[in-house]
Amino acid sequence: MRALCLLCWAVLLNLVQACPDPCDCGEKYGFQIADCAYRDLEGVPPGFPANVTTLSLSANRLPGLPEGAFREVPLLQSLWLAHNEIRSVAVGALAPLGQLKSLDLSHNLISEFAWSDLHNLSALQLLKMDSNELSFIPRDAFRSLHALRSLQLNHNRLHALAEGTFAPLTALSHLQINDNPFDCTCGIVWFKTWALATAVSIPEQDNIACTSPHVLKGTPLSRLPPLPCSAPSVQLSYQPSQDGAELRPGFVLALHCDVDGQPVPQLHWHVHTPGGTVEITSPNVGTDGRALPGALAASGRPRFQAFANGSLLIPDFGKLEEGTYSCLATNELGSAESSVNVALATPGEGGEDVVGRKFHSKAVEGKGCYTVDNEVQPSGPEDNVVIIYLSRAGPPEAAIAAEGKPAQQLSGMLLLGQSLLVLFLACF
Template identity: 45%
Template structure:
């Protein structure tokens, strides 16, 4: 029994003493903390032989230049990792991915240009992230999407010119955000950030140093205070016409959806068609003709490149419209400020409840503003294209007034037109 006790004691002592010579390892049992301090040692790499039970690892003020996938494999239970004031310029993907208990990560004052943002998705316990004083030029929109517990984020003194709208939306506990001393490009793409700084409860110290670097006429202007940007969210309108003046379609004729949008800068128009069993997305024009009088003729041409033709003016022509083409047609207008879209549900009048299946799984669709009129029974050779309802939808704007809606007066006109039919 005594022998077993001595062996166990020897094992525990050996484990406690497992510490690189250049580090100081301290166990604070009252707080269940095991600290490995390897700072100020002129290290060029993360040392091997770190204690497996370490909860805090300090490697600040060294000369480490790179981090590998296995740099911290010995200390997977870390809660604090401090790497400030090194010369880190390379971090391999997966370096931090398995540190699921990590709460504090400090990589400030290094030379990082390409950070493995995907690793953050697994660091769901993270509360502090310091990336300040590096060479970062961009932050992906979804970079912090899983950091629900993050309270302090430091991005200051980098080379950031733009941040995407929504970058900070997924962090409900965020209370401190440092992003001063970045060369922001004050175009309409940054318009949302100005509004966010004005209205957010998140503390952003040194706001006076959040300034524009470009364009030249705005250089040095404080972003959040008096900067005036001539930017407008898109406004969208959607109308339709068929290849027959009376909108009664013989099977195989064409339908034209005219989508027009205004905003600053000028919006780009794309389309999404949700049909039974498939969704088609067209992000830009796939046809050359612009003249409205020729669009339907071009759609009916045998040389047409596809069923759905999108022209440079935003119009879409559906060649040889049939039951297979029934569905929700959505026009989206996008510019640097944001986006808005409007949808119209198109179906042949011979169909019974043609939109029911689509609406059940379509989060953008809303109930019709009025009940559809009873459809007149027609011979199979003559089928009407009926706009069943119109659903305008809009993105979240960057003002503090919430969602903005345009007056969709033309939607009422379409409903009256369908009723008249």
């Protein structure tokens, strides 16, 4: 038993004293240091003592950092990787280093970085990523770095910054972000405002300048003139058609999303039906209703036809197309969304009697709404509006009901069918 204990101690002692051949390991100022700088290394060598707290791999030829590259040294507090040839940092390369306080990745060629690994580095106080090829930083990249004091991102290829990128950095006192090719569009205005108001030291502000558009090239961000910017707004409308469009068998449901904003927002439709969710980037069809090249439908007319003017057409509307239709507008300043629920009312469901009774009850209370040229006028913001149309002027064989969001968002429903007829309108 005693011999086994001695063997275990010998193994442990050997692990503590181990050091990769190209490196020098030792203790200095109470820190366990592994110095592997200037060794012409092309990979992170194995065999480090588990108690290493400072590791220098600077000035080598490392091409990248693979997953688990530093699994042997979980107690690292300082990691120096400057002046290598690192192009990518894989997910899981840095995540095990939960005690890391200083990380230097400067003067490399990094364009792909595992930003999610930073979420585990809550003890980090210094992060140097300057002089790389970074072109994008996720909005939540620094969400866990509440102890970070110094951040260096200068001399990269950043064109834009998501609003709120630096908000989690409550301990930040120094930020270097000069010499990046910023696009001075509406999406960068927030950073100008933040930089002028923050107590964080931001040196070389004259070198935080615009590269585009051409008219602003070279303009320091701090002197950026006011830009005509506005967040998106949307209004979803649907009203009886008067345009004599081609009639097809069954119902044709048409919705229109009126979008405003600067820069001009990108419009998306989200359609939630019993069969699943369909996401559509508008437009997906041309003016003739045929699919555009690259749209989901390779040819012909898609099931949901999104036009460039903000309209969405659903030919042959049936039970499979019931659900929630939402239009979402997005630009650099944010997004806005409006939705409507659409259902098919079939004979025997009692839908007409139910809506009729609710309409009558509302009228008795002195509330309700009225129509002028089929425009909906809600009695209050709490109302929901239900409009039912028939596919024929004769006895009802099938009807469409549209149950909207708050009534002030609604202005009618556009239905193209055979001899469309407004049956009645109710607010409740």
